[in-house]
Amino acid sequence: MNYHWNWGIFWEPSPNGTGNYLDMLLSGLVLTIETAFCAWVIALAMGTVVGVLRTLPSKTASTIGFCYVEFFRNIPLLVQLFLWFFVLPEIVPRSWGLWLKQMPHAPFYTAAIGIGLFMSVRVAEQLRAGIGSLPRGQKMAATALGLTTTQAYRYVLLPIAFRVILPPLTSEFLSTIKNTSVAITIGLIELTGEARAMQEFSFQVFEAFTAATVLYLLVNVVVVTAMRFLERRVAIPGYISGK
Amino acid sequence: MFSNFDFDIIRRSLGYLFIDGMTFTLTLTALSASGGLILGTLIALMRLSGYKLLGRIAGLYVDLMRSLPLVLVIFWFYFLVPYIGQWVTGASRPISVGAFASSLITFIMFEAAYFSEIMRAGIQSISKGQPAAAQALGLTYSQTMRYIVLPQAFRNMLPVLLTQTIVLFQDTSLVYVLSIPDFLGAASKVAQRDGRLVEMYLFAAAVYFTISCFASFGVRRLQARIAIVR
Numbered sequence: 001m002n003y004h005w006n007w008g009i010f011w012e013p014s015p016n017g018t019g020n021y022l023d024m025l026l027s028g029l030v031l032t033i034e035t036a037f038c039a040w041v042i043a044l045a046m047g048t049v050v051g052v053l054r055t056l057p058s059k060t061a062s063t064i065g066f067c068y069v070e071f072f073r074n075i076p077l078l079v080q081l082f083l084w085f086f087v088l089p090e091i092v093p094r095s096w097g098l099w100l101k102q103m104p105h106a107p108f109y110t111a112a113i114g115i116g117l118f119m120s121v122r123v124a125e126q127l128r129a130g131i132g133s134l135p136r137g138q139k140m141a142a143t144a145l146g147l148t149t150t151q152a153y154r155y156v157l158l159p160i161a162f163r164v165i166l167p168p169l170t171s172e173f174l175s176t177i178k179n180t181s182v183a184i185t186i187g188l189i190e191l192t193g194e195a196r197a198m199q200e201f202s203f204q205v206f207e208a209f210t211a212a213t214v215l216y217l218l219v220n221v222v223v224v225t226a227m228r229f230l231e232r233r234v235a236i237p238g239y240i241s242g243k
Numbered sequence: 244m245f246s247n248f249d250f251d252i253i254r255r256s257l258g259y260l261f262i263d264g265m266t267f268t269l270t271l272t273a274l275s276a277s278g279g280l281i282l283g284t285l286i287a288l289m290r291l292s293g294y295k296l297l298g299r300i301a302g303l304y305v306d307l308m309r310s311l312p313l314v315l316v317i318f319w320f321y322f323l324v325p326y327i328g329q330w331v332t333g334a335s336r337p338i339s340v341g342a343f344a345s346s347l348i349t350f351i352m353f354e355a356a357y358f359s360e361i362m363r364a365g366i367q368s369i370s371k372g373q374p375a376a377a378q379a380l381g382l383t384y385s386q387t388m389r390y391i392v393l394p395q396a397f398r399n400m401l402p403v404l405l406t407q408t409i410v411l412f413q414d415t416s417l418v419y420v421l422s423i424p425d426f427l428g429a430a431s432k433v434a435q436r437d438g439r440l441v442e443m444y445l446f447a448a449a450v451y452f453t454i455s456c457f458a459s460f461g462v463r464r465l466q467a468r469i470a471i472v473r
Contacts, residue, residue: 003326074455076413079427079448086440174310181312185419192315205322212315220310 009204010211021198025208028194029215035111035190036177042116043176047123052153054124055131065124072121077182081114085186111183119176126168130161163234170227174220191215249439253446256433264429265450267343271425272412275350279411280404282351283358288388290363301359308356313417320349321421342423346415354411361403365396402466409458413451426450 010022018024053065072080085107089097103109134157142152162169181192189197195212199205253260289301308316324345325337332338340348369392377387397404416427424432427447434443 074452076416082444090441178312181314
């Protein structure tokens with residue numbers, strides 16, 4: 001291969017004047033983590049609501065949940081981001097549209113909300129499976145104790161279901177981090193975007209992408225380790241992975 | 244709300260969208276799914292082969308691919324493939340690879356990691372007695388895999404494989420980052436040329452939605468039909 005390697009490139013000043021190329025990549029990493037974190041909060045909140053809706057005995061509730069899931073699952077994430085970013089400001093009333101277009105950091109908010117809603121469907125499906133995996137007796141016992149449906153979910157079903165689905169939730173969280181890279185199409189310069197920018201400025205393609213790869217792997221390792229720790233902390237004795 | 248929109252733009256660009264764009268998307272999906280399945284099965288066999296080193300390499304590959312965002316992988320291969328091509332063919336300069344070939348290689352390599360996990364689960368779901376019986380009949384390892392294990396694993400995993408293919412179909416839209424005219428790329432080109440982002444993106448979303456909905460409905464039907472009664 002006649003590629004000109006230059007690993008020192010990371011310590012050379014970057015053209016945006018805020019430090020060297022390594023700083024540039026690290027600022028991308030921070031943005032990736034911030035976006036993923038905001039998206040994850042939205043995904044968990046909406047996912048919990050929709051996941052619960054789908055397990056309720058009410059026909060209306062489960063139909064609403066079903067429609068929500070089908071809508072967000074059957075459109076590619078990239079198209080969804082375009083819908084939020086380009087289409088939404090045009091179809092809402094004019095003054096709202098202007099406000100949306102002039103909003104600072106629009107790509108960041110769009111990405112956080114768009115990816116959050118996209119991932120909320122995955123969380124909802126996991127939660128539905130988690131609640132479905134609980135023995136029927138749990139719900140019945142809660143009802144027999146005089147708990148309302150809300151109380152039964154709040155104090156009995158959800159605390160157990162969330163512990164059961166913690167491992168799949170970990171991989172959904174990792175997907176959220178990875179999916180933030182799709183937001184470069186709406187102008188969010190996160191880690192992949194910074195690597196791409198570095199490649200365009202410095203022509204050191206493989207160094208830039210290798211660094212981004214290593215950073216993504218590091219994030220993965222950190223998240224997986226942290227979640228293992230959390231899994232051990234919240235494990236129910238005598239249940240699933242409990243001691 | 245839609246008074247100043249021009250939905251006729253969709254009708255006028257239908258030919259370009261479907262004949263050029265959708266053909267690209269569907270061909271890419273079909274070829275990547277088949278290629279990914281073959282490579283994925285090989286990787287799964289490597290992981291289950293019992294040779295430590297082989298299993299370790301396959302495991303590393305799968306873990307690596309699964310921890311990277313697809314967009315980054317697309318960029319990686321877009322720049323890497325010309326150099327690999329140069330190395331393989333012994334040319335003096337990095338060879339130029341077309342948009343289609345580059346994205347096809349990317350998706351095969353990327354999806355193989357996901358398909359291999361599915362096939363691994365499928366192979367592991369076959370009861371031990373099956374390969375044992377095959378061995379007792381005097382079949383070799385490759386015959387056992389070819390005639391006994393893989394057909395059953397494939398059949399058991401067919402719904403999951405097809406669901407993964409629907410995800411792949413949606414993921415092919417990401418070749419947009421290389422400005423390749425797949426279905427979304429074509430819609431986006433028309434949208435930007437005529438300043439009709441709203442109409443084109445709404446239409447693209449509707450098309451993806453319809454196809455994915457029908458496909459996942461079909462998968463659910465199939466799942467109910469082919470389930471082996473045990």
